Amino acid sequence: MDTIVVKNLKKEYKIAQKEKGLAGAVKNLFVRKYEILRAVDDISFTIPKGEITAFIGPNGAGKSTTVKMMSGILVPTSGDILINGRNPQKDRVHVVQDLGVVFGQRTQLNWDLRLGESFEMMRHIYKIPKAMYEENLKVMDDILGIEEIINIPVRQLSLGQRMRGDLVAAMLHSPSVLFLDEPTIGLDVEGKYAIRKFIKEINRVKGTTIILTTHDLGDIEELCKRLIIINKGKIVEDGPLEELVNRIAxxxxxxxxxxxxxxxxxxxxxxxxxxxxxxxxxxxxxxxxxxxxxxxxxxxxxxxxxxxxxxxxxxxxxxxxxx
Amino acid sequence: MERIKHYIDVSLYHVKLAVLTMLEYPANFVGWLLSNPIQFILGFATIKFVVARFGTINGWDYGHLAFLYGIAVISHAFSMIFFVQGWFMGEYVVGGDFDRYMLRPLSVLFQFFFTQFNIVGFTDLIPGVCVFAYGCHKVHFHWSIGNVMAVLLLITGATLIRGGIYIIMGTFSFWTKSRNDFAGFTQEFFDKTTMYPLSMYPRMMQIILTYIIPIGWISYYPAKDLLSGTGMGAVISLVIGVVTMTLAALFFKVGLRSYESAGQ
Missing domain, CATH: 3.30.70 (Alpha-Beta Plaits)
Structure with missing residues (x-):
């Protein structure tokens, strides 16, 4: 069975058109013109268990919108999504219990407290059994060296350290599916190396199905067998990187x-x-x-x-x- | 049952986190500890001044007014501890901050309120309890088991009514997509309508605040009933509180479907 099935997915936004100047602003109060923006325009794909897939595309192509619909945050205008056989909108709680999500631009860690406190928080929220929690923390410490930063308040971590923390927090409950939205954004060479190593290891050891969006081509070359290129809300390419390279060049x-x-x-x-x-x-x-x-x-x-x-x-x- | 246990466990853990956070920034807490009680004590001093001048407000003497004022401030304090987030719902909607809650296997509204306790709210409790105790003493309030129960029901109901109204007001942000900062306005409005006898306002306003926006049930009606020896008003307060909160939660659920996160 495919872990992720997306069929004819669409998302439309209403964008209010504003006229300029004071006269325009007054006019806008009474007459509102909307333009329909189709952020995601009839996308379909399936992803088998244990695959690492990259979503790439220019800014505003619809990558994040797709990821947000797959993780239950946004409601699609139309189309179907199944994650492990469940719909993330109708069955949000069950879907997210088995899903890890990391947004590179946003942290889910508690800013004011030591990193370890955020991990403990995950343990309570996801009802992670103590033994599994300890085991996961140990496995991830081996890859990311998390013990050395676990007692530092999150606000004092460097971006690279914080990202390591976010990855660990997202994987503590052993989800079978992991979404990473620009996980290496803004990181230095060391940071990128650590994150990529982690993604590879987690995929190898736990067989986690991973989708990542990125602008970093190094991520793709090192991690992904399969590439989905999205532009203007549509899938323009879907296949192995090598095949794409051979065809285009x-x-x-x-x-x-x-x-x-x-x-x-x-x-x-x-x-x-x-x-x-x-x-x-x-x-x-x-x-x-x-x-x-x-x-x-x-x-x-x-x-x-x-x-x-x-x-x-x-x-x-x-x-x-x-x- | 299993689910309730889980929710309680998560709440208790976040109480611990709130305490840890407070200890991380002790000066901040001390600041509130000084400023919040002063604000309400000054408010009460104003009432004393008015009463000294006119004898009573609408037939309520000083002791009665202290009793009413105390209930208003105590329920305000609890609504600040549990539901203050409602004031800032617009910020969360515009900033895309509900994303995080939607990614976790718990009710979104539950997380919004019960994963960030506002310990500062306890500083409001101090003047509330002081003035209430003073009022009880003045009116010779009898602390029978029935009356204790009534006070507990009433505070619970009043807190739920306040929280429910915050949620309903905040939920509009899902459609307006604006920050909708109604904190100052709400505080002002609630203060004016819960700390003084409702009967001093025009008839039309009394009707609205009794049947449409149930602010009268936060303090005025239950206090009036308690002072005349019956806990009926307190029971009705609780019922109205539960109903308001239920409606608010349903309304929030509808609003959340229009949530657009932030960015693309």
Whole structure:
């Protein structure tokens, strides 16, 4: 059974149109014009158990709105959502008992008190058995080193430490589904590394189904097998990252450095640049592998060095956003 | 039953958190401890001044007025301890702060009120109890078991009426999407209508405050009944309190469906 099923999901907002100036403001009191904004426009997808999926898309694309509907915060205009077979609007309490949610821009920790107090609070709210609580805390301490910050008031934690705290708080009740809304936003390299490691480990150890929204392409490359790209409320791409890259950018470049200026040609590769003894070939991954091409060339001439230039993932994403 | 136990457990834990938070910022609490009682003692001094001048207000002498004033302030104090959040519901709606409550396996309204106790509210209790005790002494209030019960019912009912009205007013924010800060206005209105005999107001206003907005049942009617030796008003207060709170909770539930969080 799929852990998450979303079918024909739509969310519309009424946006009041305001006219400018004082005259406009008075007019607005009597005549209200609304424009319907379709933030999420007929989205469908399913996510099997234990998968890590990234939701990406430009700002205002509808990612967060979708996550908020899936977690029971917003009521959809139409469409169906099932999380573990239950509807998050009709059955909110049951759904959230088995759901962890972290918003990168917002904390659920108690600002005034030591971090540990927030964890205890979760224990009471989710009725977590003592043994399970201790066990989870220990597992997560091994990954995130939470013990060293557990006695610091939340307001004095750095952003990276606070994020670690938020992740732990969201996982203490061992939810089978975890939603992460921009979990690495604003974090430094160390912070991002810790968060990604945590996500990978939790997914491996507990088989948690994870959806994350992000603008950080490093998150996607390191974590996600599957990518859902949303733009203007619609899904424009859905599939494995590799497949997307191969489809949007099927060609790769191979840069070969020769000992002198005598270079060779190859029937499955096009020479796109020659600079002294450095030659750039372009080839299609469908026709020949990078290794095959290097092999062929080195058979025909002596070469000093060869590098395959991967396409930059941001370029791929940019092309995908354009639709 | 299991559910009630869970809710009580969560509430008690948050009482502990509220105490811990207070200890984290002791100066803040001391500030309130000084300013809040002064505010109500001064209010009561004004009444003394009026009574000294005119003898009675609408037939209520000094002791009766202290009795009424005490009930008003005590129920205000409890409504501040448990339901003060209602004043700021607009902030929560506009700021998207209900998200967190909706992500937890408990009633949203329950969390809104009972996961953030306002210990500062206890500072209002001090002048309330002092003036009430003084009033009881003046009118020779008899502390029989029946009367003790009546006072408890009445305070519970009055607190529920106040809380219910805060919730109803705050819930409009789900549609207006505005911060709707009605704290100052409500406090002023409740003070004027619960601390003095309702009978001194125009007839129309008395009708509204008895049958439409049940503010009269917070202090005036039950106090009047108690002073004339019957606890009937207190029982009615409790019933009206439970009804008001139930309606408020249902109204809130409807409002929450229009909640839009913040951002996209």
């Amino acid at each position: 099927p060609n790769r470049n191979l840069v070969v450095e020769y000992y002198d200026e005598n270079y060779v040609e190859h029937e499955q590769a096009k020479i796109i640049n020659v600079e002294g003894n450095i030659v750039t070939y372009q080839f299609s991954k469908k026709e020949i592998t990078g290794a095959g091409l290097i092999c062929d060339i080195s058979d025909r001439a002596k070469i000093k060095d060869a590098t395959i230039k991967e396409v930059k993932i941001d370029d791929i994403i940019r092309i995908a956003y354009r639709g």
